[in-house]
Amino acid sequence: MAENMQHLEMLGITKRFPGVLSNNNINIQLGTGEVLAILGENGAGKTTLMNILYGLYQPDAGEILLKGKSVKINSPREAIALGVGMVHQHFMLVPNLTVTENVILGLSRKILVDLKTAAIRIKEISDSYGLAINPDAYIWQLSVGEQQRVEIIKALYRGANLLILDEPTAVLTPQESKELILLLKNMAAQGNSIIVISHKLNEVMAVSDRVTVLRDGEVCADVKTRETSSEALARLMVGREMTRHKREGKSSPGKPVLELQEVFAKGDKGTEALSGITLEIREGEILGIAGVSGNGQKELAEVISGLRKVTKGKLCLNGKESTNHPPIDLIKMGLGYIPEDRMHVGTIPSFSIWENFILKDHHKSPFAKGTFLQNRWIRSHSSSLVEKYGIKTPNLETPTGRLSGGNIQKIVLAREINRNPKTLVAAYPTRGLDIGATDYIHSKLLEARSNGIGVMLISEDLEELINICDRIAVLYDGRIMKVMPVEEADESTLGLLMAGLSEAAS
Amino acid sequence: MNRLAFKLEKRLNPSPAMIAIVPLISVLLALLLGAIFLSLTGQNPLAVYATMFGEALGSKYGFTETLVKAIPLMLSALGISIAFKMQLWNIGAEGQLYMGALAATWLPLTYPNLPAYLMLPGMAMLAMAAGGIWGLIAAIPKAIWKVDEIITTLMLNYVAILWVDYLVYGPWKDPKGFNFPFTAQFPGAARLPGLGDSRVNAGLVLAVLLAILLAVVFKYSRWGYELKVIGASEQSARYAGMHIKKKILVVLFLSGAISGLAGMTEVSGIVGRLQHGISPGYGYTAIIVAWLSKLNPLAIVLVSILFGALQVGGYAVQVVGVPAAVASMLQGAILFFVLGGEVLTNYRIRRAQRGEK
Structure with missing residues (x-):
């Protein structure tokens, strides 16, 4: 050298x-x-x-x-x-x-x-x-x-x-x-x-x-x-001292809020993307889905939120069957979903902040009365969310696409959590975010957990999964390799399972 | 390495003044281009423009004629704007207008003795239903198989025009019409009342009311919000649980229905019968109108009047030996400059930085 x-x-x-x-x-x-x-x-x-x-x-x-x-x-x-x-x-x-x-x-x-x-x-x-x-x-x-x-x-x-x-x-x-x-x-x-x-x-x-x-x-x-x-x-x-939020204490999971039984689904190319997924999420716990993306994560999240058809198997939300229900039903049944693509699915970049806040609720009171949107109520509601979640924006009319990734994710998070879901699916919620924003998202997911929400966290970041999840499932090639309590999970075990090597992990 | 280079840089916040002024400047530039063209052909552009606009806007007769042309443009453009809001590219307003005219004509031809209070609403409803169904024919394959509505709506225009021709050259031809391709004159009860003693009919009132209604719907209603969401991102709309397929059907039906109404106001308000070539391409010009108005219903009212004036002015200048096509040329030039101006509103041009030394 x-x-x-x-x-x-x-x-x-x-x-x-x-x-x-x-x-x-x-x-x-x-x-x-x-x-x-x-x-x-x-x-x-x-x-x-x-x-x-x-x-x-x-x-x-x-x-x-x-x-x-x-x-x-x-x-x-x-x-x-x-x-x-x-x-x-x-x-x-x-x-x-x-x-x-x-x-x-x-x-x-x-x-x-x-x-x-x-x-x-x-x-x-x-x-x-x-x-x-x-x-x-x-x-x-x-x-x-x-x-x-x-x-x-x-x-x-x-x-x-x-x-x-x-x-x-x-x-x-x-x-x-x-x-x-x-x-x-x-x-x-x-x-x-x-x-x-x-x-x-x-x-x-x-x-x-x-x-x-x-x-x-x-x-x-x-x-x-x-x-x-x-x-x-x-x-x-x-530029400052970092405190990082971690899971504290044992979870005391309640009754199951989301169950998947032998779920099969096809990917965009028509090949099988999910091959018999069985999972359960209970109130007040965070279940992590580890795995290299492209192994069925996207399809899993879409199947749960009704955006993709289940070809075989059964889904239950709060104990009620929800297989192949349209998305609007699932939203009404209390499903929150933070999609992988926050820029083009979770929000609309050309829309103002308040317009993005009402994406799922624009049709019901107090967001709307009859045919008309209640603009005054929506604005005061929006500014309270902006304040509560510390969203940095010049004003409520700013197009969302002009904000930073962390602030856009906070908008999605604020909207989804504020709807009081029973189940929350979060797909790569911290991907591409900086340490500060990542930590904030973690704190909010943990807060959701302590409020009794069942959270599914899909992520590639093993450190994140180990820090905040109660249980971790590893997804490989459309199958669950293993579900384990977080105490048994370490990076090398997870890494091998993520590569599809099951015997090595036992 | 000192190539001259320019770069477009997005402006953070285009100023409201610019948004208002740039289209006006664009129209002036289009007129300037037209002036150059006119002087090259040996005309005095000032004189030609004076004739055009003096005729179209200056005289009472000219101005009422301008409004007459503006009515079908307004209605069709309003219909188009609903579909365009959702990024459904309905370019079938022409055909929907023809079908509306056809359906409206059926009533007075079949029941000539109906009183006006049944006849006119009946004609309007039939026209809207027919125009709407013409839109639906394109909407159904779009909703189910994602068949491109641009192609289907466009092709349906020809079908509609040929249907009208078949009827006015065949079964519905006026037996006393010396073989001209038109139907018998409508009875008085089937004629839309005029405003004052001009040819301007009650369709203008309808169109303006509709524009106000749409402006409110777009801005303040749930329904308008959903249109905007689906138009901006189908993925987000699906994610938010909106019924996209249903919306495609409803929106294209309404879009077609309003253009169909334009067909009714033409046959009932202006011509008094159905005839070959009932529209000289209003449905196509309306696309330009809708686009120039940026789908703003109130702007559509004004732009329609401007385009009506261009058309009337185009006829007027034939007297001084200028082809009426000048009007079409100006319409095209206006579209060209306004779109170009839009780029300048949203972007600034900068000389790209190159190494100085």
């Missing part, structure tokens, strides 16, 4: 968007062969900074030096030519093409492509870093972790020696995350420089040599990883 040679310097980078100063005079350095973590909450400016480096945005001020030379990067194409590669959080791969075809996509300017030479080259790259990718495999045959490695190969094939990874472990199982961390260290040891964007403290501690912490668009710390701790980083990132 030649640490004396700076691979990348970004000096005085400033980027302004209408109304927001996203990056304010940011300086970062990256040594050759170094792994730098850029840590920060949502909205801290991490992604903007990396998009500037990758040529997607141009800075309003500041300079980028690559190996000591000042460069202007006007497009991703120019970034790639300069050896900068990016692995996005959402992969950009064509599922029904092979690895080789995906890797060379968009590269050749000739009419004919030389797939054979490309495949050999991909094999070489794969072997030299131990990526274990078969160039002839189709993308759809690969696991999410393998697909991510194809993205890495894509960047390396284009000659990248500086890799940017945006939230790389967001979609991986704990085991896959560990493998990725080893891989990145290995790549750095071979002279590649790596930037990892993240807000997960554990992985930052595990993978990086150095951490640059961003807060409100400014660098607030630049520290060597071995000289810091996750607690210290959390403080730096949030």
Whole structure:
């Protein structure tokens, strides 16, 4: 590792968007062969900074030096030519093409492509870093972790020696995350420089040599990883001492509020997505559904809320059969649902705050009398919710889409909890939220639990599940692998079950 | 690396003044474009515009004619706006208008001796039912199989026009009409009363009342709120437990029914009989009207009058040797500039930053 040679310097980078100063005079350095973590909450400016480096945005001020030379990067194409590669959080791969075809996509300017030479080259790259990718495999045959490695190969094939990874472990199982961390260290040891964007403290501690912490668009710390701790980083990132809400005391679950018996359902592509799910949630407990997303979580939540047909099996809400009832009936029977996509399902971005608050109740008193909406009542109700849930907004007329993710989620949460449900299904309620907002959502879910609501929490974040759930069920390939009390659950057991290995867990 | 580049940047809050002024400027720019075109063809644009608007808005006869044209535009555009609110692209107002005219005509032809207090409401109801059913024919496959309503409503226009033609060239042709393609004259009881001594009929009152009603419904009613939710996001609407399929049927029925009413006011209020080509494309122009009004019912009333004036002015300038198509050209140019102006209201253009040194 030649640490004396700076691979990348970004000096005085400033980027302004209408109304927001996203990056304010940011300086970062990256040594050759170094792994730098850029840590920060949502909205801290991490992604903007990396998009500037990758040529997607141009800075309003500041300079980028690559190996000591000042460069202007006007497009991703120019970034790639300069050896900068990016692995996005959402992969950009064509599922029904092979690895080789995906890797060379968009590269050749000739009419004919030389797939054979490309495949050999991909094999070489794969072997030299131990990526274990078969160039002839189709993308759809690969696991999410393998697909991510194809993205890495894509960047390396284009000659990248500086890799940017945006939230790389967001979609991986704990085991896959560990493998990725080893891989990145290995790549750095071979002279590649790596930037990892993240807000997960554990992985930052595990993978990086150095951490640059961003807060409100400014660098607030630049520290060597071995000289810091996750607690210290959390403080730096949030800017204050963090108290984290955890489940307290044993739950005293009452009667069952939601039961699923041998439920089958099909996914969007017509293949079986749920294959015989049996679950039970009781009053005053939180049941966690762990698993890598795409294993039936979406379908499970939709079946419960009536948005997807059950093909076989039975559902009961508060002891009454609710199989294939229309959503409106289930809403009336006391089901609350925080959907996975808060931006396009849970709220309507172009609607004002108060319009989003009345989504489920606009038809009944006191929200409406007869045909007409009771605007005055709705407004006072809305402003009391805004106050109670600490939603940061200029006013009630502000389009919801203009708020931050945390505030949008608070709107959904406020609406759903305030309807006094008996059962609350929350799908990935904290995905993409910063520590402060995440903790707030946790506190509200725990409050719901102590008010006797039965909560189903679907999540990929094992730490979250272990912290607030009473029981955890692991969903894999449309089946429940196991349901266990939280006392028996730890990250490695859950991780193995999430990967479909049942015998290992016993 | 000093390429000249521009970027569109979204404005955080377009000012209310801009929202009001930009459409006006857009209309002026459209007139300016038309003026350039007119001078290229050797006309004096000022004189042509003076004739157009002087005729259409300045004289009593011209202005009443403008209103006559505006009535079917208003009604059809109001019907269209209901469907567009829900993002149902009903472009079948023309056909719905024809079916309304056809159904309204059936009553006086079959029971010519009905008194006016039965005849007129009867005609209106039949017209609305027929227009509504014409909308429903597209709504049912849309609700069940998600068949694109743009195609079905459009194709149904031709069917409706051909039905009217079949009747006025065949079974309903006036035996005393020297073989012209129209029905017999309606009895007096089947004629909508006029306002004063002009050709403007009671349809105008209906249209304005309907516009006010819709404005209230859109803004203050549960029903209007649901339309808006479904239009903005079907997923959210499903999530909130709304009955989307039922709404598609109801909305396209109502949308068609109102356009059908426009057909009734035409045959009963203006022509006094059903004839070939009863609408010169009101149902299509109404789409532009609805869109320019941003689906605001009160704006529809004003924009319809503007478009009525353009049409009347178009006829007027033929006298000085300018083709009436100038009016259509201006309509197109107005749409073009208003849509362009909308982009400028919501976005600002900035020179992209490039490295200076």
